[in-house]
Amino acid sequence: MTARHSLIAAAVLLAAVAASAAESPPASKPVDTAQAMLDRMDRNLDGKISFEEYRNAMVRRFGARDVNDDGVLQGDEFPKEWLAGAAVEGATGKVSFEQFTAELPLVFDGFDADKDGQLNAAEIAAFAAARKTQEESRS
């Protein structure tokens, strides 16, 4: 991932686990974002996240934000928190469905260290940790 600093990749990363932060009471921090990812994405309950599981969760997340259904998140739809730490919040304020989905395999493969097409527990933990680091760097 170090070679890739795409803003959308950052957004995708944050989007993957953002719900745990949003759905907790404001005062409490998510305690286990890796578990939150499994809870939301692990459809076959094997303790791992396949790309298909990841893709479906992320596409659904995009769709939920895209209130006017035009395939672009902008204005109130634009999830500023997804860009936390990217230092460009509000710079453009939009992301298209194509841009978003194009980043999904990049982000996924970036954390699939053993390249088996699945994120195992250690890889999910790394994903969640990277996301946490990014959120904490939010300015």
Next chain:
Amino acid sequence: MSRSTMLATISLSGLLLFAAAAAQASIVTCESTNNEYRSCPVDASGGVRLSQQLSTKGCWENDTWGYDRNKIWVDRGCRAQFQVGAQSTNSAGKGDALAAAAVVGIAAAAIIASSKHDDHHNKNQNKNYNNSYNNGYNYNYDNRYDGRYDSRYNDNYRNYDNSRYGYNGYGGDPRRTFTCESRNDKRNYCGIPGRGHVEIYKQRSSNPCRHGHSWGVEGNSVWVDDGCRAEFAVY
């Protein structure tokens, strides 16, 4: 700004090259509209890979999409583009694919950097983007169901009522989930708590749950059969 424009130009060239290369492998769009089964004839003997999901409704291999030798099929609202034939496996050409992916990633970043000066980029994208998503049933959740199903299915379903975060919750989590189980491989029916699009959230059986074969939706109920046991999501 000239630097970012240059980067965008270079990256877009790479993107176009990548698009041209991808076009040589056949890309087929196959779409389940109105949640109905649809088959798309192709020569799938060389394999098929889902390359781009277009619907927010789930695309799950061997449940809501699949293929055999002469067709791709989709069901239950899955809409997607499929790469047919060459490079359909993950191992072959992985290095090339990753290189191309990196180019796309850079291109996407560059486009974002310049898009505020370039709004027309986005205007015609996504004609096919899940147009049915807003057609009513996410808005019309009926609270009258609350009491009825709370008492009947108390142990069986979880409530994801996070509407305080706006439309359909913060980010695409189900409104409700409920469990339905086929015991002894027999058919069983379970009432759907509320209205919305239903799909499998967690498959809990080793027996496969495949739409139209071992599970389905009839009216306000889900049926399961052949040992399918799953937690279903209502979106």
